[in-house]
Amino acid sequence: MLDANDLNVFPVDAWIQDGVAWIALNLRPLFLAIKWPVEYVLNLNIFLLQEIPFLAIVAVAVLLAWRLASLGVACFSAVALVAIATLGVWSEAMTTLSLITTAIVICAAIGIPIGIGCARSDRMWGVVRPILDIMQTTPTFVYLVPVVMLFGVGTVPGEVAVVTAAAPPLIRFTNLGIRMVETEMVEAGLAFGATKRQLLWEVQLPLAVPTILGGLNQTVLTAMVMSVVVAMIGAEGLGLVVLQGLGRLDVGRAAVGGIAIVLLAMMLDRITQKLAQPGGPGGRPLLRSLRALVRSGRPADDKATARPPASNPAISSPDQ
Amino acid sequence: MTERLRVENLYKVFSKSPDPALRMLAAGAKKSEVLAKTGMVVGLNDVSLSVPSGAIYMVMGLSGSGKSTLARCINRLNEPSAGRILLDGRDIVAAGEAELRDIRRKRISMVFQHFALLPNRTVAENTEFGLKLQGVSPQARRRRAEEVLSIVGLARWGNHYPHELSGGMRQRVGLARALATDADVLIMDEAFSALDPLIRTEMQDELLRLQRTLKKTILFITHDFQEALKLGTRIAIMADGELVREGTPQSIVLEPGSDYVAAFTREVDRSRLFDARWAMTPVQPVPLAAGLCLAETADGGGLVLDDGGHVVGALDADTLRGLRDTAGLGTGGLGTLRKEFVTVRECDSLLDAARAHRAGRPMAVVDEDGRLTGTLAADRILAGIASAPPHPAGGLHA
Numbered sequence: 001m002l003d004a005n006d007l008n009v010f011p012v013d014a015w016i017q018d019g020v021a022w023i024a025l026n027l028r029p030l031f032l033a034i035k036w037p038v039e040y041v042l043n044l045n046i047f048l049l050q051e052i053p054f055l056a057i058v059a060v061a062v063l064l065a066w067r068l069a070s071l072g073v074a075c076f077s078a079v080a081l082v083a084i085a086t087l088g089v090w091s092e093a094m095t096t097l098s099l100i101t102t103a104i105v106i107c108a109a110i111g112i113p114i115g116i117g118c119a120r121s122d123r124m125w126g127v128v129r130p131i132l133d134i135m136q137t138t139p140t141f142v143y144l145v146p147v148v149m150l151f152g153v154g155t156v157p158g159e160v161a162v163v164t165a166a167a168p169p170l171i172r173f174t175n176l177g178i179r180m181v182e183t184e185m186v187e188a189g190l191a192f193g194a195t196k197r198q199l200l201w202e203v204q205l206p207l208a209v210p211t212i213l214g215g216l217n218q219t220v221l222t223a224m225v226m227s228v229v230v231a232m233i234g235a236e237g238l239g240l241v242v243l244q245g246l247g248r249l250d251v252g253r254a255a256v257g258g259i260a261i262v263l264l265a266m267m268l269d270r271i272t273q274k275l276a277q278p279g280g281p282g283g284r285p286l287l288r289s290l291r292a293l294v295r296s297g298r299p300a301d302d303k304a305t306a307r308p309p310a311s312n313p314a315i316s317s318p319d320q
Numbered sequence: 321m322t323e324r325l326r327v328e329n330l331y332k333v334f335s336k337s338p339d340p341a342l343r344m345l346a347a348g349a350k351k352s353e354v355l356a357k358t359g360m361v362v363g364l365n366d367v368s369l370s371v372p373s374g375a376i377y378m379v380m381g382l383s384g385s386g387k388s389t390l391a392r393c394i395n396r397l398n399e400p401s402a403g404r405i406l407l408d409g410r411d412i413v414a415a416g417e418a419e420l421r422d423i424r425r426k427r428i429s430m431v432f433q434h435f436a437l438l439p440n441r442t443v444a445e446n447t448e449f450g451l452k453l454q455g456v457s458p459q460a461r462r463r464r465a466e467e468v469l470s471i472v473g474l475a476r477w478g479n480h481y482p483h484e485l486s487g488g489m490r491q492r493v494g495l496a497r498a499l500a501t502d503a504d505v506l507i508m509d510e511a512f513s514a515l516d517p518l519i520r521t522e523m524q525d526e527l528l529r530l531q532r533t534l535k536k537t538i539l540f541i542t543h544d545f546q547e548a549l550k551l552g553t554r555i556a557i558m559a560d561g562e563l564v565r566e567g568t569p570q571s572i573v574l575e576p577g578s579d580y581v582a583a584f585t586r587e588v589d590r591s592r593l594f595d596a597r598w599a600m601t602p603v604q605p606v607p608l609a610a611g612l613c614l615a616e617t618a619d620g621g622g623l624v625l626d627d628g629g630h631v632v633g634a635l636d637a638d639t640l641r642g643l644r645d646t647a648g649l650g651t652g653g654l655g656t657l658r659k660e661f662v663t664v665r666e667c668d669s670l671l672d673a674a675r676a677h678r679a680g681r682p683m684a685v686v687d688e689d690g691r692l693t694g695t696l697a698a699d700r701i702l703a704g705i706a707s708a709p710p711h712p713a714g715g716l717h718a
Contacts, residue, residue, distance in 0.1 A: 187397050188436035192450040192501065193425030202453065206440050 020149045031150050038163065039156045041105055045098035046155075054085060057094075061267070069274030076270060080263040089241055089260045096227050096237035096264065099155075099162055103223035104216070107167045111219070112212065115174020116200065125175060132168045140165055140229050148233050158227075158235025166223040173215025177208030217272040224265045238264070324537040325371040325394070325505060330403035332363035332389050332561075338401040351560045363389035363398065365561040371554075373504075376531060376538045378548040380584075381558035390558070391509050391541045395428045396420055407505065425454050429503040433510035435490045437482040443493050444469065444478035450501040461500075468496040471530065488519035492526075499534070508540045512547065524550055545584040549573070549593055557581055569593060591705045596673045597666035599704035600685040600694030605629075616640075617682045618697045623661060629691035631684045634661040666693060670704050677701065 024031075049057065058081045066074035084093045118125040143161045151157035181204050189203040231239030238261045245254025333341040333354075341360040344353065351362040364386050371377040381387040392398040394405055396412065405412040412423060429450065437446045444465045451461035469475055472492040482490055491511060498506055512520045524547065531538065542548055548555045549569045557565040557572070557580075565572055565581045573593060576582035605613035605625055612632075613625040620637035635643070662683045664673045677683060677698055685694040 182436075184432055184434055184436040185438065187392075188430075188432060188438075188449075189453075190397060191395055191424060191428075191430040191432075191507075192453050192497075193421045193423075194453050195421065198453055202449075203438065207438070209440075 020146070024150055035151055035156060035160065038102070038106060038159050042098060042102045042156060042159045045102045045105075046095060049094040049098050049101075050091065054090065058082065065267070065271050069271050073267075073270045073274060077267045080267045084260045084263055087256050087260055089238060089256060092236070092238050092241050092257070093260050093264055095155075096224075096239070096261070099159055099227040099230075099235065099237055100220060100223045100268065102159055103162045103166045103227075104220060106163045107170050107219050107223075108216070110163075111167045111170035111215075112174050115171045115212075115215075116178060116205070118171065118175040119178035119204075120196075120200075128171065132172060135164070135168045140226050141232075143226075144230070144233050153234040155235045155237075158230030158233055161230050161233070162223050162226040165226040166219045169218035169222060170212070170215040173218065174208065174212050177211025177215070178204045180211060181207045213272070213275040217269065217275070220268050220272050221265065224261075224268060228261055322373045323370050324373040324375075324408065325377075325539070326404075326406040327367055327369050327371075327390070327394075328404040328406065330364050330367045330390070330393060330405065331401045332386070332393055332398060333360050333401045334363055335360040335401075342402055351562075362386075362561045364393065364400070364403075367403075367558075367561075367563050369556050369563060369566060371537060371539060373537050374535045375553040376527075376540055376551050378552035378555045379539065379541050379558060380543065380545055380548040380555055382543055384560075385558040386561035387541045387543075387558050388509055389561075391507050391539060394505075394507055394539060395424055395430060425450065425501060425503075427503050428505040428507060429498040429501050431491070431494045431498045431506065431508040431511040433514055435482070435487075435494045435514075437490055437493055437497075439482055442479050442481055443474060443485070446482065446493055447478075447496045447500050449497055454501070464500055465496070468499045469493075471499065472496045472526070486519075487515050488523060491515060491523060495527075495530075504536055506536045506538045508538060510541050510543065513543065520547075527551065545588070549588060557584070570598070591671035591674065592669050594670050594704055595666060596664045596668050596670065596685045596696055597694070599670060599673070599700045600666075600696045601700065602694045603692060605692070614640075615692060615695065617695045618700075619682070621682055623682060623684055623692060623695065625692055631661060631663065631686070631692050634682050664696065670701055674701050674705070 052060075058078055061077045061081055062074045065077040084090060114128065118128050143165055147157050147161040147164070151160050178200075185203055185207060186199065189199045194202060227235070227237060228239035228242065231237065231243045238257050241257030242254050242261070245251065245257060331338075331342055331345060333345075335341060335358075338360060341354045341358050341362065344357065345362065345365050349357075351365060354360060354362050367386075367390060369377075379387045379390055389398055393400045394412070396415075400413050403413065407423065407427060412420070415423060438449070441449070444462060447465040447469055448456075448461040451464060456464075466475070466478060469478055472495055474489060474492050474496065477485065477489065477493075482493065485493065491514075494511070512523050515523060527538075528551065540548075540551060552569050554567065555565075555569055555572055556563055559580055565577050570593060572581065573585045573588050573590065576585045601618060603615035603623075605615045608614040608624060611627050613629075614635075615623045615625060617623060617634075620640065622635045622640050623631050624633045624635060626632050660678075660681045662676050662678055662681050664676050664683060664685055666685055666687055668676075673683065673696055683696040684692050685696050687693050
């Protein structure tokens with residue numbers, strides 16, 4: 001009788017072990033080069049979020065939520081942040097938030113250009129797409145194996161895993177968003193003599209922004225999930241609270257970590273989801289809210305003052 | 321009129337390697353045969369035409385006839401498979417990337433069926449789009465945008481977004497955007513087809529009004545024969561990628577040349593299409609008395625003209641006969657000159673002539689200076705509206 005174990009003739013584990021060992025030894029400069037910017041951005045974010053006073057962070061979060069989403073989301077954000085503080089895991093939550101914001105920055109810096117490249121070249125998309133498929137079907141847990149091998153353990157290797165897991169949706173959505181821009185819009189650009197670069201910046205990218213922000217929302221949620229999982233390879237943050245609670249059979253502590261994670265995740269989701277949502281009066285709240293955000297940073301913006309109110313009675317339709 | 325745009329033996333086959341299809345077409349194969357044999361779709365099959373400067377040149381055809389393909393080949397949104405397109409004698413098909421971009425920026429602009437306005441930009445920003453691509457400074461292009469927006473009647477709408485505008489107003493923005501670059505050739509691809517009938521008529525009138533001052537060379541694509549008749553200086557009718565008839569609106573209505581074209585012309589309202597000059601009977605005035613001439617009308621009466629050819633009065637048949645019998649065409653007989661006559665201009669439509677007609681009064685047709693060139697009887701107006709020209713001498717208003 002043939003047993004399944006009899007067929008185990010390929011020592012794949014040994015091959016991979018040798019292969020990874022070889023890569024870790026010989027390609028070390030490459031991994032250091034990958035690690036360096038991640039480490040830099042992450043440390044900056046951790047420093048900022050840990051040093052900025054609690055009230056200031058709440059104020060900034062509320063302002064962002066209000067300008068980007070709505071007053072309701074802003075209220076929720078305030079409540080969620082205060083709740084996290086009352087649970088006594090504020091510092092850990094800020095570390096997790098650093099992991100996520102770092103992932104957003106790096107994913108945007110890498111993912112959007114790759115997505116643009118994929119949208120403009122079918123060949124590149126043909127190469128990138130199967131890689132994304134593999135990355136997105138791989139369980140987050142499995143990411144940790146090569147990361148530990150190649151980058152070691154700790155918060156920075158954890159961040160590498162977070163970025164790797166969170167980038168694919170943004171690449172996909174950027175590609176999709178640009179490809180979905182109506183042909184007539186693209187032709188309008190071409191017909192007025194746009195170069196390839198002008199076509200991208202003047203027509204395709206602005207019209208793809210809602211879809212790209214939908215991808216950003218997915219990236220944020222994936223980063224959130226991953227920032228918890230990477231506690232298993234020694235990354236700090238709320239994930240570590242849960243892990244410690246489990247390890248010590250301290251259900252209370254694990255639950256506190258879990259509640260904080262849920263609150264943080266809901267807050268981030270609500271804010272970023274509102275960004276990508278079409279509809280509402282006027283149809284394009286996203287662009288207006290982005291513009292509003294820019295304007296709030298530049299109070300002396302000339303456009304804001306030059307634009308007449310929409311209900312100006314002096315305006316009458318020449319069509320009638 | 322000088323020639324602005326010339327299309328020579330243009331072929332378009334939708335395929336990366338169109339050569340076998342092109343060979344079949346050159347050997348006289350039809351679109352359907354090429355499709356059956358090679359699986360390639362033929363967009364244009366040996367199209368040649370010449371667009372005079374300042375004309376509104378209508379390309380008319382049903383869907384799938386290749387009319388849009390033709391328009392999009394002109395600015396190479398579709399790449400022609402073979403043939404030449406000459407803009408002031410320079411071949412657009414042979415132009416390199418930079419030259420093509422320059423042509424698209426400065427020489428040929430386009431108005432789209434579904435407007436193709438960028439939703440994230442204001443009306444003014446959309447209008448200055450072409451200028452922005454050219455690198456014109458923000459102040460200069462905004463000035464130009466405001467200028468053209470006021471030309472199309474949207475002066476105060478610059479800071480609104482396209483979604484706040486009605487369909488007709490959006491297409492005005494599309495038109496303003498095309499005008500802003502000062503290109504002398506305008507491609508209007510079914511520009512008014514997406515508008516509801518009332519707004520469409522209004523936009524057609526607007527285009528005719530603008531064209532009187534702008535004098536652009538307009539290549540206008542449409543599937544609506546009435547629109548082609550109304551706007552067109554010349555009309556090209558396409559079917560299955562081929563040009564089946566080309567000419568002035570009047571000549572096409574008079575001689576459709578094929579059943580396919582006749583199907584369009586059958587329902588045409590001739591009373592608006594043809595003018596009084598076309599249906600009138602030319603006159604040969606004869607001297608009547610000192611400083612006066614007589615032009616006879618069909619009913620035996622006559623119109624009396626002064627030195628300058630202006631009509632001063634009318635004589636009915638009996639009076640004229642009486643005058644002739646007594647050979648008294650002297651000044652004395654002119655006391656019986658009737659003042660009742662009707663005047664229409666040569667360029668007035670037959671509909672206008674029919675409205676002006678009064679029973680028992682002769683109708684004088686005069687040129688721009690008011691000089692008599694012909695007379696128009698009721699039966700001639702009816703004949704002109706109903707069918708063929710009343711007589712071969714009738715001039716076409718081209």
